[in-house]
Amino acid sequence: MLHGPQLKGPQRVLAYRPASALGRWSFGIFLWGYIVQKAVTQMYPDIPTAALLAISIAGAIALGAASWRYIEQPASQWIRTRFNARQGRSRPGEGFNGGVRAPSPCRGATSRTAK
Helix, strand or coil: CCHHCCCHHHHHHHCHHHHHHHHHHHHHHHHHHHHHHHHHHHHHHCCCHHHHHHHHHHHHHHHHHHHHHHHHHHHHHHHHHHHHHHCCCCHHHHHCCCCCCCCCCCCCCCCCCCC
């Protein structure tokens, strides 16, 4: 992961906490955006476009954050815990591969040429 002086241009913006949070919530924002727009236009059919946009963005971000916190994150932890239990791993922080790095296909390979 890049950090500090290695970050240049857009990478610096993406490293800030708000941008990182929006990245985590992005799938929920995508899913909720359309629903919020439709709900707002049903409740207020003559709403100006700028107001619809502002309300839709705010509502989609709020619902996306909530769905990440209360649906996606717990589901991800449950899946990780269940997978680790099936694999006989005791620590949930080990991840899907148990903290073991897969060997490189090129490491230790020797060139075999016909002589």
